[in-house]
Amino acid sequence: MELYEKTLESQIIYDGSFISLKVDKVLLPDGKTSHRAIVVHSGAAVVVPVDDEENVILIRQFRKPIEKVIVELPAGKLDKDEEPLECAKRELEEETGYSAKEFVKLTEIYTTPGFSNEVIHVYLARGLEQGSSHTDIDEFVEVFKVGLDDAIKMVKNGEIKDAKTIIGLLLAKMYLRGEWI
Amino acid sequence: MELYEKTLESQIIYDGSFISLKVDKVLLPDGKTSHRAIVVHSGAAVVVPVDDEENVILIRQFRKPIEKVIVELPAGKLDKDEEPLECAKRELEEETGYSAKEFVKLTEIYTTPGFSNEVIHVYLARGLEQGSSHTDIDEFVEVFKVGLDDAIKMVKNGEIKDAKTIIGLLLAKMYLRGEWI
Numbered sequence: 001m002e003l004y005e006k007t008l009e010s011q012i013i014y015d016g017s018f019i020s021l022k023v024d025k026v027l028l029p030d031g032k033t034s035h036r037a038i039v040v041h042s043g044a045a046v047v048v049p050v051d052d053e054e055n056v057i058l059i060r061q062f063r064k065p066i067e068k069v070i071v072e073l074p075a076g077k078l079d080k081d082e083e084p085l086e087c088a089k090r091e092l093e094e095e096t097g098y099s100a101k102e103f104v105k106l107t108e109i110y111t112t113p114g115f116s117n118e119v120i121h122v123y124l125a126r127g128l129e130q131g132s133s134h135t136d137i138d139e140f141v142e143v144f145k146v147g148l149d150d151a152i153k154m155v156k157n158g159e160i161k162d163a164k165t166i167i168g169l170l171l172a173k174m175y176l177r178g179e180w181i
Numbered sequence: 182m183e184l185y186e187k188t189l190e191s192q193i194i195y196d197g198s199f200i201s202l203k204v205d206k207v208l209l210p211d212g213k214t215s216h217r218a219i220v221v222h223s224g225a226a227v228v229v230p231v232d233d234e235e236n237v238i239l240i241r242q243f244r245k246p247i248e249k250v251i252v253e254l255p256a257g258k259l260d261k262d263e264e265p266l267e268c269a270k271r272e273l274e275e276e277t278g279y280s281a282k283e284f285v286k287l288t289e290i291y292t293t294p295g296f297s298n299e300v301i302h303v304y305l306a307r308g309l310e311q312g313s314s315h316t317d318i319d320e321f322v323e324v325f326k327v328g329l330d331d332a333i334k335m336v337k338n339g340e341i342k343d344a345k346t347i348i349g350l351l352l353a354k355m356y357l358r359g360e361w362i
Contacts, residue, residue, distance in 0.1 A: 003241065003243035003321050003322075003323070004243055004251050005243055007245075013202070014195065014202055014204075014218070014235050016204070016216075016218045018218055018296060019218050021194070021195055021220075026245060028321070029321050036245040036246070037199055037200050039200070039246070039297075045347075060183055060184065061184065062186055063291075063294035064188075064217040065293075065295070065298040066219070066291060066294050066298050066300075068294075069184050070291065072294075076270070106338070107337075107342065107347075109343070109344045110247060110251065110343050110344060111292045111293045111344045112246075112297065113244035113246055113247050113249075113251060113253075114246070115200050115222070116293065116297075117247050118293065119342075120344075140209070140210050142184070142270055145222050150250060153350035155288070156288075156361060160291070161289060161291050162294055163290045163291060163292045163293075163301075163345070164289050164344065166288075167344060167347050167348060167351075168349050170348075174337075
């Protein structure tokens with residue numbers, strides 16, 4: 001079956017510093033047309049920082065869209081022309097103050113392929129060294145440390161609901177357990 | 182530390198059938214102001230349909246935002262006033278033709294709390310019975326079946342990159358392995 005949808009027209013609705021919105025008119029496989037609203041995002045990196053005692057560094061952050069303070073892994077948006085690995089290193093240091101000797105790319109994920117092109121690159125960071133955090137001017141976070149197994153319990157009991165954080169924690173555990181390819 | 186951001190103003194930029202976009206002016210914890218672009222979404226449900234031989238039913242679907250055909254679990258948006266469980270049952274049947282005797286809620290996830298309020302409710306479905314699929318008028322999908330362990334290999338080798346699908350598969354495996362609470 002042909003699944004591809006050709007773009008007939010594309011209109012920019014909103015052009016912001018963080019996300020933009022466009023609406024594409026598309027040709028469907030059956031010859032009809034439809035509209036797709038698409039959030040354009042530059043991509044991001046998320047880091048699973050695991051220390052020598054198998055603790056993971058997490059953050060608490062207020063997220064306006066859901067009006068809640070939630071637990072997440074350190075993460076952030078790629079700067080213009082920034083490589084995902086550089087972004088991972090920068091965000092780890094900015095948000096938590098930690099730097100890491102070793103980064104392992106675990107995978108990359110589409111967070112919301114139904115309405116956004118966002119890709120998040122997922123890294124495990126080992127060999128941590130503590131410095132001091134210095135977040136963006138409009139970003140406020142609390143940093144804390146918890147055993148990786150306890151963090152995975154927080155996934156199971158619903159204390160951690162952020163998608164990139166769940167994926168980072170579960171894949172890091174599989175990697176560290178030797179259950180990788 | 183106070184992390185909450187109060188909304189000072191809110192402006193609707195786009196109001197679509199699938200997503201809407203608003204921009205909020207917020208008061209930051211340090212007394213300054215900033216703007217947050219927020220994609221408003223009604224929420225969704227994703228289903229991990231696992232048969233008695235521990236095969237999982239997956240779909241291939243073209244996703245316009247990333248211009249790719251990708252592998253996902255059956256999922257869809259909540260209709261107005263629809264309960265997440267009803268949505269899970271409906272989407273499973275519409276997209277794959279299967280119905281299920283038993284649904285277990287595994288968790289709920291925030292896909293993109295930095296820019297959207299989308300919540301996806303994650304269900305394991307057991308006791309599958311095959312019927313025929315009947316997707317939405319502008320939706321085209323291919324259904325296929327693969328061993329759950331093979332699907333998890335597809336996560337590890339990067340063939341599956343959709344966030345809700347990765348989470349559904351890994352949590353379903355943990356649940357079926359008895360590693361739940």
